[in-house]
Amino acid sequence: MxxxxxxxxxxxxxxxxxxxxxxxxxxxxxxxxxxxxxxxxxxxxxxxxxxxxxxxxxxxxxxxxxxxxSRYDALTNQINPHFFFNSLNGLTSLIRKKNNEETLTYVNKLSDVFRYILQSDKKGLVTLAEELTFVNAFRYMMEVRFANKLEYHIEIDKNVLSQKVPVLSILPLLDNVVVHNMIDSNHKMIIDIFINKNNELVISNPVYPKLSPAETNGTGLNNLESRFLLLMGQQIRVESKGSVFNVYLPLGQSI
Structure with missing residues (x-):
């Protein structure tokens, strides 16, 4: 005016x-x-x-x-207590066997795993290489815990190691395999981790249902799906073929 x-x-x-x-x-x-x-x-x-x-x-x-x-922090924090108690079972078994050298190695691997988990609240997306380094430490702990009854077959091309996934993406899937399946001499568990033609990280395992339902709140996959939606805007895929259970995780762009 x-x-x-x-x-x-x-x-x-x-x-x-x-x-x-x-x-x-x-x-x-x-x-x-x-x-x-x-x-x-x-x-x-x-x-x-x-x-x-x-x-x-x-x-x-x-x-x-x-x-x-806030939601992401809450979802991530739900992983830690569940994994903690499962990890102690393996340590308890080694202590009972009085194998000091193996127990010490187990404790070191457990330390590496928990260091990664505790630092995860400062991270959103990590490279697949970082996530697989963590998986290798976890792998040792689980193979010790289940002796020759659990194996991990990991085949990942080096060209995709720089691509991104939400931190602690693989842990709940590996943990769920142990929680929901029988693993013994008659039910040997082999977990395959590989990249498919759609550039998805695939975690695949045979299904050996426990005789009694596992005591779990069933939030593992839901939390994982929520974190992928929050951080990457993409959805995971779950495929159950009766005898085989597959989870497909989309990969982000290279760093």
């Missing part, structure tokens, strides 16, 4: 000196002034509304990010 008044004051003064013989000139200038003032006011109001909307959208987006981070 102020800019319009000043501009029309100058315009009106110059025009009056140049066109003093035009009838009703003052009314014409006044009409133009009113029209331009209304348009300027509406334009200013629209700009204010747009800025306010943008501000609100930014605030909502910030709240969403904070909410997603």
């Amino acid at each position: 102020i800019i319009t008044v000043i501009a029309f004051a100058i315009y009106g003064g110059i025009s009056y000196l140049m066109y003093t013989k035009v009838r009703h000139y003052g009314s014409l200038v006044l009409f133009q002034f009113v029209v331009i003032s209304i348009l300027s006011t509406l334009m200013g109001h629209i700009i204010d509304l747009y800025n306010e909307q943008r501000k609100r959208e930014q605030e909502i987006e910030e709240l969403k990010v904070k909410n997603l981070q």
Whole structure:
């Protein structure tokens, strides 16, 4: 409004000196002034509304990010207690056997595993190479715990090791294999980890259902799916063929 008044004051003064013989000139200038003032006011109001909307959208987006981070932290933290108690079973078995050297190696691997887990709250996505390094430490612990009854076959091309996955993606899947299946001399468990043609990380295992249902709240796969949606915007795939159980994890872009 102020800019319009000043501009029309100058315009009106110059025009009056140049066109003093035009009838009703003052009314014409006044009409133009009113029209331009209304348009300027509406334009200013629209700009204010747009800025306010943008501000609100930014605030909502910030709240969403904070909410997603809180949910992700909560989902990740649910992994730790479950894994902790399962790990102690293997350590207890070695202590009873009084194999000090193997027990020491087991403790070192357990330390590596827990260091990775404790640092996971500072990470979102990690390279597949980092995740597999963790898996190798976990693998040793599980193979010791189940002697020759559990094996891991890992075949990953070096070209995909730089691609990304949410931290601790593989742990709940490996843990679920132990929780939901019989593993003994008659039911040898072989877990295959490989990359398929769709550039998905596949974790595959035979199914040997326990005689009694496992005591679990069933949140492992749901949590994993939620973390992939939160961090990568992609969904995991679960495929149960009766005798084989497969989980497909999408990989992110290379770092």
